[in-house]
Amino acid sequence: MTALDAVRARQSWSKVDDTAPSHEELLTLVAAAGRVADHSSLRPWRLIELRGSDREVLGAAISKAQGDTSPSTKPLRAPLLIAVVASYRKSDKVPRWEQEAVASGVAHMLSLLLDDAGWGVLWRTGHYTRAKAIAKAHGLGKNEELLGWLYVGGKPAGKKPGRRKAVDARKHVSRMPKPKPKKK
Template structure:
């Protein structure tokens, strides 16, 4: 093999950006990046995934839902002031990027494609979209958390009963050099690739 292969270079270059600039791809630009995901490994070609765009005030809805889910798991109640501050914290977190894409597993009933395979296909689609975003000049990070699959978050995304989230891609412009993440340490190839 001579020279660098484009796919390998894209994989090597991809980074997670916990901070992004306010710029974000348009819906049309996203569609251009999502269209090639038809090639994702997907038993029975079910395409058991979809993405939901959250922009503007829709991000606040995510923050409120996360705050509601967190409140439901607390053992002790908070004062009204603390509750308000707690909710504001979640809303603020949901505004860390101008564009958030919810990653949805949208399973289909199929005798040869169990749910775990369908979730793997959705994960593959989300990861490849992250690569495509980076190659197109956008920064992103895949976020989740303990309330990702809570009832309030499910309702806020208007998911069908059988659907569930894998998390969210927070997307924006790539920040200046000082905010760029460092390259990760190399894999231990003796552990990552073994033989029987």
């Protein structure tokens, strides 16, 4: 399968089974995902692996962030969650937005690699990703922000991935506008 084939085949899997890649398998994919374009090679990202009871801790933090009394069960929907963290570095050349783009690029590349390796993946976000309770649960530093979680598990037999419409590239690609003639 080519890279183009893999990207075209990628789908979000909102329901996965209870199998997940091992820590070692994950490290191999993260090493590859980390090859995204990264101005000045700042590596302004990190990933946090949540398995087992880590997901319950996250569920309690989500509930606290939302003001709920019972723990959220959302983190229990997949056996592996990968928290995507933008870890901003001081730089005179690379602005904050560009560093966040790198962290997002790593997450997206990792989701493609996981999908290509046969795992079901869904990138979840939510308003509570920026909540203090969530930051504390993840041990985020003052120069870090959570961008969301990759929910990862096995693709259930006989199940279909989420729906995804084809992209009409013509609607999203244009040419640079021609300069207007100067008035004399």
